[in-house]
Amino acid sequence: MLSSYKFLISAPFNKEYPIKAFVRFLSWKLIRLFKLQNLKVKFWNNRFFYINHDSFQSMWLMYNYIVDWEEFLFIHYYLRKNSIVFDIGANMGFYTIWISRSIDELGQIHSFEPDTKNFKRLSQNISINQFKGQFHTNNVAVSKQNGKMKMTIGFDGENHLVPSNFGGNSSIINVVCLDDYCNQHNINRIDFVKIDVEGFELDVLKGGIYLLTQKNVDVIQLEINRALINSGTTPIEIISFVEQNGYTFCTYDFKSNKIIPITVNDERENYFIVSNLANVNKI
CATH class of the missing domain: 3.40.50.150 (Vaccinia Virus protein VP39)
Structure with missing residues (x-):
């Protein structure tokens, strides 16, 4: 946990506002602990996001702002x-x-x-x-072309296209x-x-x-x-x-x-x- 916070504080915005960074850091730990979903959080003065415990992008946003x-x-x-x-x-x-x-x-x-x-x-x-x-x-x-392709599922922000003969968890998606x-x-x-x-x-x-x-x-x-x-x-x-x-x-x-x-x-x-x-x- 300490190493995560040290990494967090190295981000430029967090260097300027370390207390706010610490509050967001603890907030994310609580979101993860209680497996919260669709928690409405304000960012950038006038924008809102639904934060989810199972989203890497939610973590990244909470950590870095x-x-x-x-x-x-x-x-x-x-x-x-x-x-x-x-x-x-x-x-x-x-x-x-x-x-x-x-x-x-x-x-x-x-x-x-x-x-x-x-x-x-x-x-x-x-x-x-x-x-x-x-x-x-x-x-x-x-x-590079229109049609349908396979994409992995279950990897949050790391899902990606795969060949048609891919045998793992995947779904068919539209491509443009x-x-x-x-x-x-x-x-x-x-x-x-x-x-x-x-x-x-x-x-x-x-x-x-x-x-x-x-x-x-x-x-x-x-x-x-x-x-x-x-x-x-x-x-x-x-x-x-x-x-x-x-x-x-x-x-x-x-x-x-x-x-x-x-x-x-x-x-x-x-x-x-x-x-x-x-x-x-x-x-």
């Missing part, structure tokens, strides 16, 4: 009131809800979550908040590709896409090849980590695909409020890929 420091700050400063945003692999919706703070009735958020349990939680978390903007929730996965989805919804340009799909990031990018080649997506946030083994993809394959389509891997420096090119390395998992640095850095 500002879940992904660099990424959340970039979203806060970059998005405009009328931005069009995609949250691919939305889980219970903490990115979707954070993004909602930045847009108004002219903006759009398109959230995708194929897991039935997490999609229900996403929908509930959207419903308890009074949002401006247009929200589109999709109980589907995003990949970005290009077709955007055509169907008359979307010509996307300001920001967040992708967290447990190793299948390259398939998502391939399904949006027209958007990418036309430079119609300004910024994409994605992960490069050990989950790539789920799809048999290597970091080199993602790097090559991204760079061949004219995008650059970047990090966000919140002190200068700038997106900065970076070499993919083992020290980090989240990256921004950007087609036009000058435009993005007008934030």
Whole structure:
């Protein structure tokens, strides 16, 4: 327990507010102890989430408050009131809800979550908040083509697509590709896409090849980590695909409020890929 708290305090927001962090830490331990479900908790001054004892994402939110420091700050400063945003692999919706703070009735958020349990939680978390903007929730996965695929079940935020001959616990889900989805919804340009799909990031990018080649997506946030083994993809394959389509891997420096090119390395998992640095850095 002590080691968990020490790790917790290392997070940037928690360093600034250690007492609040400690209260949230103890609160989560009680939620786990009593196996509480759908506990309504206030975050970020004016947003609410249903917290569940069996949700890793609930724990992550309770522990960190500002879940992904660099990424959340970039979203806060970059998005405009009328931005069009995609949250691919939305889980219970903490990115979707954070993004909602930045847009108004002219903006759009398109959230995708194929897991039935997490999609229900996403929908509930959207419903308890009074949002401006247009929200589109999709109980589907995003990949390189439309159709149906198998996905694991029972791994909370770590469920992922699997081959058709997979013999473990799984379910059949609907799958869409970005290009077709955007055509169907008359979307010509996307300001920001967040992708967290447990190793299948390259398939998502391939399904949006027209958007990418036309430079119609300004910024994409994605992960490069050990989950790539789920799809048999290597970091080199993602790097090559991204760079061949004219995008650059970047990090966000919140002190200068700038997106900065970076070499993919083992020290980090989240990256921004950007087609036009000058435009993005007008934030």
